[in-house]
Amino acid sequence: MGLTVAEFLMKRLSQWGVKRIFGYPGDGINGIMGALDRASDEIEFVQVRHEEMAAFMACGHAKFTGEVGVCLATSGPGAIHLLNGLYDAKLDHQPVVAIVGQQALTALGGNYQQEVDLVSLFKDVAHEYVQMVSTPAQVRHLIDRAVRIAKAERTVTCLIFPNDIQDLDAVEEPERAHGTIHSSWEYTAPIVVPAPADLQRAADVLNAGEKVAILVGAGALGATDEVIEIADLLGAGVAKALLGKAALPDDLPFVTGSIGLLGTKPSWELMTGCDTLLMIGTSFPYSEFLPEEGQARGVQIDIDARMLGIRYPTEVNLVGDSATTLRQLIPLLEKKDDRSWQDEVVENVTRWWQVLEARAMNSANPLNPQRVFWELSSRLPDNAILAADSGSAANWYARDIKMRRGMKASLSGTLATMGPGVPYVIAAKFAYPDRVAIAMVGDGAMQMNGLNELLTIGKYWKTWSDPRLIVLVLHNGDLNQVTWEQRAMEGDPKFESAQDVPHFPYARFADLVGLKGIRVDAPDDVGAAWDEALSADRPVVLEAITDPDVPPLPPHVTLEEAKLLMFALAKGDPDARGIITQGLKGKIQEFLPHKDS
Numbered sequence: 001m002g003l004t005v006a007e008f009l010m011k012r013l014s015q016w017g018v019k020r021i022f023g024y025p026g027d028g029i030n031g032i033m034g035a036l037d038r039a040s041d042e043i044e045f046v047q048v049r050h051e052e053m054a055a056f057m058a059c060g061h062a063k064f065t066g067e068v069g070v071c072l073a074t075s076g077p078g079a080i081h082l083l084n085g086l087y088d089a090k091l092d093h094q095p096v097v098a099i100v101g102q103q104a105l106t107a108l109g110g111n112y113q114q115e116v117d118l119v120s121l122f123k124d125v126a127h128e129y130v131q132m133v134s135t136p137a138q139v140r141h142l143i144d145r146a147v148r149i150a151k152a153e154r155t156v157t158c159l160i161f162p163n164d165i166q167d168l169d170a171v172e173e174p175e176r177a178h179g180t181i182h183s184s185w186e187y188t189a190p191i192v193v194p195a196p197a198d199l200q201r202a203a204d205v206l207n208a209g210e211k212v213a214i215l216v217g218a219g220a221l222g223a224t225d226e227v228i229e230i231a232d233l234l235g236a237g238v239a240k241a242l243l244g245k246a247a248l249p250d251d252l253p254f255v256t257g258s259i260g261l262l263g264t265k266p267s268w269e270l271m272t273g274c275d276t277l278l279m280i281g282t283s284f285p286y287s288e289f290l291p292e293e294g295q296a297r298g299v300q301i302d303i304d305a306r307m308l309g310i311r312y313p314t315e316v317n318l319v320g321d322s323a324t325t326l327r328q329l330i331p332l333l334e335k336k337d338d339r340s341w342q343d344e345v346v347e348n349v350t351r352w353w354q355v356l357e358a359r360a361m362n363s364a365n366p367l368n369p370q371r372v373f374w375e376l377s378s379r380l381p382d383n384a385i386l387a388a389d390s391g392s393a394a395n396w397y398a399r400d401i402k403m404r405r406g407m408k409a410s411l412s413g414t415l416a417t418m419g420p421g422v423p424y425v426i427a428a429k430f431a432y433p434d435r436v437a438i439a440m441v442g443d444g445a446m447q448m449n450g451l452n453e454l455l456t457i458g459k460y461w462k463t464w465s466d467p468r469l470i471v472l473v474l475h476n477g478d479l480n481q482v483t484w485e486q487r488a489m490e491g492d493p494k495f496e497s498a499q500d501v502p503h504f505p506y507a508r509f510a511d512l513v514g515l516k517g518i519r520v521d522a523p524d525d526v527g528a529a530w531d532e533a534l535s536a537d538r539p540v541v542l543e544a545i546t547d548p549d550v551p552p553l554p555p556h557v558t559l560e561e562a563k564l565l566m567f568a569l570a571k572g573d574p575d576a577r578g579i580i581t582q583g584l585k586g587k588i589q590e591f592l593p594h595k596d597s
């Protein structure tokens, strides 16, 4: 007996190297689900609680493994649920293939139940490639193109399978005739390097600079050694955009850490003080944290020409793979004798880590969130995989966590959506079951979807060789990041009915669903709570009762922001007292002498 279309889909995806599909069933994909069941030796199905989570997991899989991520949803509502997760992947340039069902071809156009115009729905998020199957002889090349385009363009593609097509006989090899397509499944990423003359132009700019700043992003994740060597040659400091946090370890003295609103003061000083900027694999968007136009000469390296020259008016724009391009650039660079600029960066960095430690140790009501991250940082196991959600957790993750070599870390960098923290670490555990994965999530995001996905963890954790997955919940009763943004950017006091998050017992819920719950509300217990979580025999929800009045201070508060904040407090902000105390405590640490300084 030959294969059905759905069985052939599994066979072809398996030839492409797909080993796992995240999804949720429905009658629009019954044929595919049956085929997936029969193909379970080759492809594992991971059942999520909501299709958006399947898309986040596919994105997380792609981010942590470099492979294509695949998600599956039924027609109509299931397909619609995927969208936000797919946009997360698209905006962070991750290869993800979405497979969705559709009503029968025989019904389309008939206002049929669950009939949604899916080609149009996915036309934006999967604009590089979205196709609906209408005959079995198309299926082979549609799969080949969807996977190849996702990989080659690092983007989202989508295939729509009407349910009557799924059970038809597959055409594994279309007949050789006019109007048929004869495709193959192989793809190997090229090594892209700029032309020698352009490398020389870049080297000339970098050699002429006296104060070189390097900014790395996700595109530099595979170029750690090369960035370190270049920074050494150029006597540079290196700042990291959020998605590039794992590109360089934070124990290197010239690494200034994150940049931007969630960034560090030494990154601010690096950018405002440099005369030359080298950007590697980053599209960090906020120009106010980069040098002023005219202040620095710029070189940018990116694998995607579309991303070049759009963040700073760089003089030399190189299209290239970051590691290979840097390796070709290195012989053209002269080692700078004058190390005074890098020495200054190192001094700023040393002092900054002391400020962060002091800020973390400030008392708060009851817990200072910075203390929670600080205590985790020194306890992180080798090779840990981290994911932060969007919210105040992203601030503390960006600043207080010291990455070491071998770790992986990500978040929703460009879409900055709430919700990916828990699904990202679930995807990490499937890809690397022997590594510890830790999500850092706000209480708002937990209530949005993280709580439900704890059930997915409950369903699968016993299949992981090391069961340690920790979800840190910042229980602050507030949509805190936005509350602060409204104060500092609008001058508005906290709008309690919009910002308060209903109470929920996160740790108790974890216990209830078979995971381990740990609740901590005393500063001196935080370290022990992490120790307990990191030595648990099952996944843990670590519920930290944190103070919403600790401000996620940007590295440089403008006069305008300070004024707006004061207006907000003067307008009767319910938390004004706590904020003034906590704000002063945080700020004052920058001016106090610290040990070793």
Ligand SMILES: Cc1ncc(C[n+]2csc(CCOP(=O)(O)OP(=O)(O)O)c2C)c(N)n1
Binding pocket: 390, 391, 392, 393, 416, 417, 418, 441, 442, 443, 444, 445, 446, 474, 476, 478, 479, 480, 481, 482, 501
């Ligand atoms: C899907 C989505 N909705 C809304 C936002 C806007 N937003 C960004 S952070 C945030 C608050 C998050 O609150 P919580 O998860 O409790 O984290 P906290 O900042 O309190 O630590 C909101 C509403 C968003 N980024 N994504």
Ligand SMILES: [Mg+2]
Binding pocket: 442, 443, 444, 474, 475, 476, 477, 478, 479, 480, 501
């Ligand atoms: Mg919150």
